[in-house]
Amino acid sequence: MARPPGLLRAALLLLTAASSAPRRRCGPVALPQDTVLGRPGANVTLLCREREPPNGTVLWSGRRRALGGGNALLLGGLRPEDAGRYSCHLGGHTLRTVRLLVEAPHCPTEPPEPPHVSCSRRSHDKDVLCEWRPRASPAPGTRAVLWMKRRFTMENATEQRCHFYSAAQKFVCRVKVPPGTDDTKALVVSVCVSSRAGSAAAEDRIFTLNGILKPDPPLNVTVEAVERSPQRLCVRWSYPPSWDPRFYWLRFQVRYRPEPAPNFTQVDQVTRTWLDIRDAWRGMRHVVQVRAQEEFGHGAWSEWSREAVGTPWTEPRDVTEMGLYSSQFPAEDDPYGYGATLPPELFGDDTADDAGGAVLEAAVRSPTSPYALLVAGGSLLLAIILCFAIGMRYKQRARAQRGAKLEGGGQHPMVPLCPPGSPLSATPLLSPAAPPGPLHVTNLDYFLSGK
Structure with a gap:
């Protein structure tokens, strides 16, 4: 059985309405009630009542010192300092207060440019921040509003006013996330910027809370040398204050380079808050940076931390x-x-x-003197010559003793054991030793003469 075309069309329209952006009316900013706009140099008339009161005189008070009376107040030759609030009084009672705006002639008359919105979240328990930078400063009175709702639901959108920060030159919208919101469900965001000259709407942004996570960069990055290790550096850092490590963790990337080198060496999948670098260049100062991401890879990487520098340990100079x-x-x-x-x-x-x-x-450890080496070499040479001379002298004496034995022919003369006239007791057993004579080691003839 075929579905009725009308029912199918209604279902498609309902689905489209549920999934469409929660945009409300985005039109020019209308002047609030009791507000009058004037141009510099022009004249403007302020009315107290539509009809003039029948009794009494209406008096005015405001920015100017001299003001007239009556139901209608004429201000001529407006100046920027005339802007402000003016009140009319009757009998001591305030009847009406009018706000006068004086716009400068250089104020833009073109409608604002369409915003290019980007949203991020610094942690799982932080608000969503949506921001954009206009190419030119917005005109006075420009208003920006953000709407956010869950996709494919009929719930009402959350409306949030955006503020322009002149120091940073950007609009910022802070959206509180309701407790219990699923981080994996899609959200739809729409932004409208309007001024008195017109309005502009941003393209719809669809994202999940997990997808827009972007932590702050790590803090307190330090680089320390490792003693007696000329190629090692120890890098330490800490979690950013916006991220609570008691419930959720971060993973880190570390990049480093020696100062002469233009390219970084990068280390991924670091789960602790320190890293031991083992391939540092000897004696060179290194630049180190760290960035963080949610531990399961949700969202984007943080910005790189500030540069930290360190030099490996160097051996003391010899x-x-x-x-x-x-x-x-x-x-x-x-x-x-x-x-x-x-x-x-x-x-x-x-x-x-x-x-x-x-x-x-x-x-x-001072260097050895060349003169000392010369003296040592001469002494060694003299000792060698002396040893050679003594050896030659000993050999000649041995040869002379063998010759004397051969000339005797083996005859043994009769020698009395005790010479007559010399009793045994009168002969000393040991003769007194003669004092040794001087040995002239430099006179080689003494050793070579054979006497």
């Missing part, structure tokens, strides 16, 4: 690398005046006891 410094002094045990060269920072007021140890150590 004595051989200090030749460019001018602070030199000879060590006390250096007889040749080859003093150790020390950096000037060792001579500051804050030099500790270990600086004196560094001075002594530098003096001990």
Whole structure:
């Protein structure tokens, strides 16, 4: 059975109305009641009543010092300082108050430009902020209104007034999210900007609360060197105050580069508030930045944090690398005046006891004198010659003793055991040792003569 065309058309219209933007009437701003608009230099008439009171004289009070009386007040030659409130009185009673607006001649007469609205939310428990920047400052009296409602529902839209901040040159609308609102349901937002010259409406924005999450950038980013690790840097940061880590977490991205390099190295999927960089450039200052996103990837990344800088740990300079410094002094045990060269920072007021140890150590490691090497080499050569001469002398004496034995032919003369006239007791067992004579090690003939 076919559906009636009228019922299908009604269903489509109902669906379209439910899913359409919650826009209300967007037209020019009408002057409020009891408001009169005037131009500089022109004349304007203010009326107290439609009909003049029959009894008494109407008196006026307002911005000007001299004001006339009567039901109609004529103000000629308007100036910007004439703008304000004017009241008419009769018998001590105020009958009416009129507000006078004096617009400058340069005020724009064109309607406002259509706004390009972007909405964001700094945390799951924060309000929604919708904002846009007009190309030109709005005319006085310009009004901006935002409407928001859930999509595919017939509920009434929430209306919110937007404010223009001259310091930031942008409109901002703050929308409170009702408790219990599903973060995954679609919302529809419409904005209308109107002035006395006309109005303009923004294109409808459809989004979810999860989709517009954008945290604030991390704070307190610090870069510290790791002792005895010339290629490591420890980066630490903290959560922004607008995000409560007790209920929801963030994930982070860290990027860093040495100052001479133009490109960053980026590290993703950081879940803690610190990172250990292990490929830093030795001795170079590094620039580090951090940004954050909701832990499950909802919404957008925050802006990058402020730049933080740090340099990896560097080993203390060696004595051989200090030749460019001018602070030199000879060590006390250096007889040749080859003093150790020390950096000037060792001579500051804050030099500790270990600086004196560094001075002594530098003096001990002073370069060896070429003269000392020459003396040591000569002594070694003299010792070798002396050993060779002693060896030759010993060999000649051994050869002479063998020759004497061969000439004797093996004859053994009779020798009395005890020479006559010399009793045994009168002969000393040991003869007194003769004092040794001087040994002339430099006279080689003594060793080579064979005597």
